[in-house]
Amino acid sequence: MAERTAVLGVGQTKYQTTRGDVSLPGLVREAAYRALEDAELGWDDIDAVVVGKAPDFFEGVMQPELFLAEALGAVGKPLLRVHTAGSVGGSTAVVAASLVQAGIHRRVLTLGFEKQSESNATWALSLPQPFSVSINAGAGGYFSPIIRQYMARSNAPELIGCMVAFKDRQHALRNPYAHLQQQDLTFDQVVESPMLWEPIRFSETCPSSDGACAIVLGDEAAGDASAKPVAWLHGAALRSEANNFPGRDEVNPQASRDCADDVFSQAGITDRRAEIDEVEIYVPFSWYEPMWLESLGFCEIGDGWKLVEEGATHLDGGDLPVNCSGGVLSSNPIGASGMIRFAEAALQVRGMAGEHQVEGARKAFGHAYGGGAQYYAMWIVGSDKPTS
Amino acid sequence: MSADPSIPPAALSGEVSLPEKLADVEPVRSVRTPIRLEYDFIPGSASSGYLNAFADRKILGQQSPVDGAVFVPPRGVDPRHGAATPEYVELPDTGHVGGFCVTRLPIPGRDDLEIPYVSAWIHLDGADIGFLGLVAGIDTSEVRMGMRVRAVWKPDDELGRTAENILYWEPTGEPDIPVTAAGTNAWHAKQAAAGEQG
Numbered sequence: 366m367a368e369r370t371a372v373l374g375v376g377q378t379k380y381q382t383t384r385g386d387v388s389l390p391g392l393v394r395e396a397a398y399r400a401l402e403d404a405e406l407g408w409d410d411i412d413a414v415v416v417g418k419a420p421d422f423f424e425g426v427m428q429p430e431l432f433l434a435e436a437l438g439a440v441g442k443p444l445l446r447v448h449t450a451g452s453v454g455g456s457t458a459v460v461a462a463s464l465v466q467a468g469i470h471r472r473v474l475t476l477g478f479e480k481q482s483e484s485n486a487t488w489a490l491s492l493p494q495p496f497s498v499s500i501n502a503g504a505g506g507y508f509s510p511i512i513r514q515y516m517a518r519s520n521a522p523e524l525i526g527c528m529v530a531f532k533d534r535q536h537a538l539r540n541p542y543a544h545l546q547q548q549d550l551t552f553d554q555v556v557e558s559p560m561l562w563e564p565i566r567f568s569e570t571c572p573s574s575d576g577a578c579a580i581v582l583g584d585e586a587a588g589d590a591s592a593k594p595v596a597w598l599h600g601a602a603l604r605s606e607a608n609n610f611p612g613r614d615e616v617n618p619q620a621s622r623d624c625a626d627d628v629f630s631q632a633g634i635t636d637r638r639a640e641i642d643e644v645e646i647y648v649p650f651s652w653y654e655p656m657w658l659e660s661l662g663f664c665e666i667g668d669g670w671k672l673v674e675e676g677a678t679h680l681d682g683g684d685l686p687v688n689c690s691g692g693v694l695s696s697n698p699i700g701a702s703g704m705i706r707f708a709e710a711a712l713q714v715r716g717m718a719g720e721h722q723v724e725g726a727r728k729a730f731g732h733a734y735g736g737g738a739q740y741y742a743m744w745i746v747g748s749d750k751p752t753s
Numbered sequence: 754m755s756a757d758p759s760i761p762p763a764a765l766s767g768e769v770s771l772p773e774k775l776a777d778v779e780p781v782r783s784v785r786t787p788i789r790l791e792y793d794f795i796p797g798s799a800s801s802g803y804l805n806a807f808a809d810r811k812i813l814g815q816q817s818p819v820d821g822a823v824f825v826p827p828r829g830v831d832p833r834h835g836a837a838t839p840e841y842v843e844l845p846d847t848g849h850v851g852g853f854c855v856t857r858l859p860i861p862g863r864d865d866l867e868i869p870y871v872s873a874w875i876h877l878d879g880a881d882i883g884f885l886g887l888v889a890g891i892d893t894s895e896v897r898m899g900m901r902v903r904a905v906w907k908p909d910d911e912l913g914r915t916a917e918n919i920l921y922w923e924p925t926g927e928p929d930i931p932v933t934a935a936g937t938n939a940w941h942a943k944q945a946a947a948g949e950q951g
Contacts, residue, residue, distance in 0.1 A: 376762075379758035379759060385782045385783060386782070394765070395762060395765060402762050402763065425788060483783075485861075487860070487861065488861045491860050491861055491862070495796065495800070495804065495915060495916070496796070496803060496804065496916055497884065497885055497916055498885055498919070499860070499917075500856075500860070500863065500866070500885060501872055501885060503860070505856075506854050506860075506872055509853075509854035509856075510851070510852025510853050510873070510874060511852060513853070514852055514936070514937075517898065517932060541758050559857065560855070560857055561856070561857055562854050562856055562858075563854065563855035563856075563857065563869070607832035609832075609883070610831075610832050610833050611833070611882055611940040612881075612937060612941050612944070613882075614937065615852075615937055
């Protein structure tokens with residue numbers, strides 16, 4: 366049986382277009398310090414460090430984990446790097462947790478980061494390959510046909526994506542760390558925003574952010590010793606699949622369904638919508654909220670957009686609040702974005718999410734996906750220790 | 754977590770201090786250092802066959818030894834089974850549009866593309882996965898999933914060993930394939946039809 370594992374601390378930087386006042390090491394150190402502060406621990410208490418970020422050519426720094434070792438207090442300690450494209454923040458947290466679950470380390474610091482101001486994501490995601498034509502403009506160009514497929518399959522009303530974008534930007538106003546703080550934004554402005562990758566509007570895409578997010582994980586004894594509430598891990602899972610094969614369901618990939626079944630089964634959850642109090646899913650383009658709600662089994666296939674339409678995913682009055690932090694649509698430091706989902710889920714069940722707290726949240730779901738919707742990372746955290 | 758993210762963690766305050774002689778010097782915030790990297794691409798056998806055939810206006814795929822599925826471009830392997838795919842198959846330059854995107858922003862390195870343009874997953878007749886192509890010769894608002902298309906090639910004297918020999922895909926004017934049998938649905942439709950026959 367796996368060692369019980371707890372989130373002892375969470376640290377984030379303010380997400381913004383440019384953190385010109387800090388270098389990469391300065392950026393990650395800030396998040397790491399905040400997580401240690403939250404966990405009321407020092408560098409010496411950490412046994413190992415696990416780092417994740419988007420592919421190296423984003424900032425053009427090869428193997429940055431090596432030159433960040435000092436900033437992360439990792440000199441002389443095991444230091445691991447995880448690579449799973451956009452889902453990496455989530456996968457990194459799952460790998461870090463596995464080191465505690467396996468009884469290898471007592472306390473692990475894990476961190477994801479990106480400095481998009483020092484990189485060009487659209488360029489990095491549009492690299493020419495000799496066996497293909499170069500016409501894909503970044504991630505939006507890749508995901509737009511899949512969203513179009515979902516719209517055709519589900520007969521969802523045209524403005525569902527805009528509703529998601531507007532909701533997440535409203536949520537972001539209650540999270541001081543969120544990048545986009547659009548106080549005066551109206552729903553009409555979201556709708557009237559220009560199409561970039563039709564059917565995706567500019568307002569339905571994520572921003573480019575600088576930022577880092579860190580989590581301190583500990584074993585059962587460390588969790589018990591914490592003076593503050595901790596978040597107990599109830600399940601953690603990873604899955605992946607190839608990005609192009611005959612009959613691949615790109616809208617609802619098998620790896621996504623399998624990963625969800627695994628993590629919910631680990632947590633002993635049978636009624637996903639009823640038993641989860643807050644959901645942090647990776648939604649870089651608005652339509653992915655209803656798409657993932659279906660794939661993750663929070664509703665029947667074809668019903669995801671109805672949850673959006675009836676307000677079920679809104680922090681105010683919804684029974685399944687989604688991305689109360691503002692989500693990826695409000696902050697996207699790519700390598701950190703998945704970990705932010707996992708960290709926000711932990712903050713919710715610790716009762717520490719501030720103005721975007723879901724009242725009485727006991728169980729929360731963190732999710733990340735990456736590549737051509739082919740890498741998945743998920744975890745479920747709870748206020749109480751898991752019984753098994 | 755501290756409520757105000759603009760307040761640095763206590764442990765970081767006073768961590769860095771400048772010597773007095775640097776007190777009035779403007780701090781360096783960032784330095785621009787453009788870098789370039791050139792490399793030779795070694796395509797391997799599957800991509801070599803594909804790219805060489807392109808110079809002769811031919812499109813080659815490879816066939817799975819497990820269930821006959823045809824992959825284009827060929828990558829030497831059936832990713833579902835981990836099986837090598839040594840058998841090449843020649844494919845026609847006609848097919849249909851699976852998914853597509855109407856893009857309204859420029860992309861790095863393709864200043865020649867007029868905006869908006871349509872990038873699409875082209876499913877060749879006889880192939881079981883799609884590959885990317887540009888769709889032109891039609892108003893962008895008229896492009897549909899399931900629309901039949903054919904390749905428009907560069908002139909013979911401009912052909913090279915590259916996928917860019919195909920300038921774009923244009924509508925053939927034939928009736929559309931039903932959406933339920935187009936794109937990634939095509940494989941399932943084909944399996945179902947084979948099941949009914951067998």
